[in-house]
Amino acid sequence: MESSSVKIWKDVSFETLVNEIYPQRVPAVLKNVNIGKCTERWTAEYLAEQVGNQPVKIHVSTSTKLDFVNKNFLYRTLPFGELIARAAEEKHSNYFLDEKEFYYMRSLGDDPRKDVADIRRQFPGLAKDITYSDIFPEKQFFSSVFRIASKGLCLWTHYDVMDNLLIQVKGKKNAVLFHPNDVSYMYMNGDKSEVLDVENPDLEKYPEFIKATKYTCTLDSGDILFIPALWLHNMTSLEFGVAVNVFWRHLEENMYDKKDPYGNKDPHPAATALTFLEKALKTLKQLPDDYRTFYSKRMISRIQDTIS
């Protein structure tokens, strides 16, 4: 499998990010960007002190690789201070499943079914320490998600429909990304890839995966990773991790699904086209196999003619 490194940009201003890096539509690691006091301040003790015991929803698992197919995790609620203490330690005296279980928090909106996460609303005591609002116009802002991870934890490979600036505030993290053009090698299940272990993939089950190119980088405390919309990605926390990722709209607002608190629903034209495709495939089922294959191949050629 081919592998490439994500380009690193040092000491860039927000202007360079917006005018030079962002239009290239490829991932970029930004180092030494001034993101405020969070990198100094956000120790486990400070976070617990600022946020206190507000309840937060978390994923808990005995495995470091969260598996959305076999659901090897539980959803639980913990007071924030307790989550921080547990995520920062490797062996727990209080636990749900096992004394060595792993934790992951992805913050949610006020009403998680309707509202987007916004660190400024749900964690105002922390939002003052992190600066990102003057990067893009506020009208392009979609959400800002506060993330806490135990050492070792890896979230499955997925894509988001928004542009993403992942601000790694504390802890080293490995990122693996895949170009949107490699999506046909990724065994997608909605917005997620079924190839859960991209380092040791099951190539009998996922033989095409080998054709994808991996883009990798390691993020240190204070680094920002720009992940353009549709780039598939997964992250592994090498240490207790604290991150904030900020999603911005790349397309016009009316292209996006209004009922999408997570930023992972396909833009309207794409969702409509995918629905038509499902209808077309169902319609072809009325034909015998050889006819269905013939017309399916005609459809594939027609689609191939339209892509660059």
Ligand SMILES: O=C(O)CCC(=O)C(=O)O
């Ligand atoms: O950093 C993480 O824990 C995951 C980030 C991620 O997948 C995202 O921002 O979409």
